[in-house]
Amino acid sequence: MNKNLRYAIVALLLVCCVACEQQDDLNGYDVHHKQSLSKWQEVRGQQGNSYSYHVNFVSWSGFGNTTKITVENGAVTGRTYKAYTRNETTGEREVIGSYVENQATLGSHESGAPLLTINDLYQSCAKDYLVVDKKRNTIYFETDVAGLLQMCGFVPKDCMDDCYAGIRIDSLVWL
Template sequence: MKKLYLIFVLSVTFVLNSCSLDTMQSKLDVEGEHGYDFRESRAAWKDLKREQGNSYTYTILVQSWTGYGSETTIEVEEGKVKKRYYVAFIISEEDGSRTVTETYEENTKKELGSHASGAPPYTIDHLYTTCLSKYLTVDHETNKIFFDTNDDGVMMLCGYMPVGCQDDCFRGIKISEFNWK
């Protein structure tokens, strides 16, 4: 009897895991304009890090329809975040110019992450993990999912927007600039 029960439990567990794996697989198939889905992009990222070295800069852009915006630039050297720069601004409706409202630089290990505003001081590896765990796994029926890369396959956009939402609804990662050092 115990053997039959164990077989039943294992069978149910396998079926449930298979269904959730199939569901997860379809969520990873979101493909951007540059032709990479999440898995392909992450593989390209790993290859590029080996080829280019693990030192780079990237900028996270946040921008509202109200004119408010900010950019946080993160510098990574040999896989470790070394610096974070932040600038907040308001965009003029008349000419599109920016008026800077706040800035800071964090240049030491002790300073990194000490300011509340701006994107957290994460590596691109961490952003891939966040993309997968927090943004690609939301309900695809009630949210529009976004994922895109640059020409080389490096993730530049990962997030979602609730269906029917009108203003400032995007939740996720928007990298506006990426450069190898």
Template sequence: MEKFYSILLLPLSFLLLSSCSVDAMQDKLMLEGEHGFDFRESRAAWKELKRQNGDSYLYSILEQSWTGVGSETTIEVEKGKVKRRYFIAFVISEVDGSKEITDRYEETTKKEIGKHSLGAPPYTIDDLYHTCISKYLTVDHDANEVFFETTEEGLMILCGFVPIGCQDDCYRGIRISHFEWK
């Protein structure tokens, strides 16, 4: 009889634990940006935008330090596949604010794409949504300030976090600085 109760309690315990984690996840998905889209609404808007405009676009990921050092990676996607990746590293002049290019590359063939380690990975926007939910929105919201922002149309442009109390260059996540349909 004791084994029967143990066997019965195991699935019930699993259901209780998973429902708690599902509830916690639901709260994390409800984070909205100033345009009023939460993660699920943004992902649904992206799917509709992609359907309306085709699955060909380009976007840029900007990474920049308060010291003036930064980089920008531009990813071109055609029919849902990454076709090109461009990267520049730069330093912003303290004198006139101009960018001095310190490194660059261009990957234009299937064999080259992803070869370089510097820059944002060659992801589609769909990949970025997956990364957002799996790496950034799921962090402990009590220990981190979590950010999620979209365009007016609902496209995610910011998804990440900063550990509470961190002072400089603490943002971890996605920052899309430019997007356009092709």
């Protein structure tokens, strides 16, 4: 086999590998994200740009929190937060902290979900979570039955407890 033919075969194999990798990306989370974002834009156009959503965190050890974000006409207007722990005797949740923020006090507390609209969450999903190294992390992207974003994040493959980094929307209510 002559030298030029070998180079041509190697170049062809490299092109095929790159094309396969790009096809894998197209068949992966990017496509699902774009489909879900399109669905969100469609539903938001029908329902309006006023809604609330809940974000919950629960640790394996029993503590957790819940945050409700309220969005009116495309802008965050409120945040409600409750932190809790599990009573070791009864197993019941006990509230250990809470607050309510309105437009005048938004962002005055450090704890709780960030002050983001669903549009912001879709952007964060694409630029912060779906781009992590797939070899070192397990990536999650899930939608609800309507096709709207429910979960976008990752867990490092060598992590044991409470390692999820990302977005988790538990409920969405139109106002």
